[in-house]
Amino acid sequence: QHYFIQSNLRFLMKFLLLLLIGIGYTAVNGSSSALTAVRICQGDTTTLQCPDHQLIKIYRAKYGRFVSGRESCPHKSLKYLPSYNCISDVTPVIEANCDDREKCQVHATNRNLGDPCQGVYKHLDIKFYCEAMPATTSS
Numbered sequence: 001q002h003y004f005i006q007s008n009l010r011f012l013m014k015f016l017l018l019l020l021i022g023i024g025y026t027a028v029n030g031s032s033s034a035l036t037a038v039r040i041c042q043g044d045t046t047t048l049q050c051p052d053h054q055l056i057k058i059y060r061a062k063y064g065r066f067v068s069g070r071e072s073c074p075h076k077s078l079k080y081l082p083s084y085n086c087i088s089d090v091t092p093v094i095e096a097n098c099d100d101r102e103k104c105q106v107h108a109t110n111r112n113l114g115d116p117c118q119g120v121y122k123h124l125d126i127k128f129y130c131e132a133m134p135a136t137t138s139s
Contacts, residue, residue, distance in 0.1 A: 034129065035059055035127045035128070035129050036127070036128055036129065036130075037125065037126070037127050038106075038125070038126045038127075038128075039072060039073070039123055039124070039125050039126075040106060040108040040123060040124040040126070041072075041073035041075075041108060041121075041123050042073065042075075042108050042109065042110070042121055042122040042123060042124075043108065043109060044107075044108055045105055045106065045107045045108070046105070046106055046108075047103055047104070047105050047106075048098055048103060048104050048106060048126070048128060049102065049103035050102055050103070050130035051130060052102075053132065053133050054102070054130040054131060054132055054133065055099075055100050055101060055102060055130065055131050055132075055133055056098045056099060056100070056101055056102070056103070056104060056128055056130060057099060057100075057128060057129050057130070057131050058091060058094050058095045058098055058099055058126065058127075058128050059127040059128055059129060060089075060091055060125075060126070060127045061089070061090045061091045061093070061094035061095075061124065061125070061126045061127075062087050062088065062089055062090065062091075062124070062125050063087070063088050063090045063108065063113040063114070063116065063122060063123075063124045063125075064086045064087035064088050064116040064117055064122050064123075065085070065086055065087075065117050065120045065121070065122050065123070066085055066086075066087050066125075072123055073121065073122075073123040075121035086116045086117030086120065087116060088113065088114055088116035090113045090114070090124070093112065093113060094106060094126060098128070106124070106126065108122070108123065108124035110122075
């Protein structure tokens with residue numbers, strides 16, 4: 001129960017921060033930075049990338065099985081299994097790999113992300129946004 005409260009508090013804090021960043025970004029640049037959602041099936045690799053002069057900021061990353069096999073990342077091992085709801089928050093792992101980079105590769109594997117539901121085929125859901133690079137000063 002304590003972990004659940006901490007997890008929700010962290011989500012709320014990130015949401016508020018993102019909202020404030022979005023408001024500030026809109027005020028300065030006249031547009032807002034939208035979240036991009038990516039789903040990667042277990043065993044697959046993908047590249048997260050932002051436009052030129054922007055950096056990746058991970059909003060949230062979860063690895064596990066939280067939809068049935070027919071809806072997403074179908075796999076023969078799920079054919080006779082019920083729906084699962086075993087999720088692990090892997091945001092810190094993906095942040096360490098991708099935050100403040102223009103692009104990064106993400107591998108959805110148990111080796112990289114742990115195994116929150118053994119024997120069940122999983123998927124990685126990532127939400128991220130792109131933020132303008134900080135201005136550099138020349139000396």
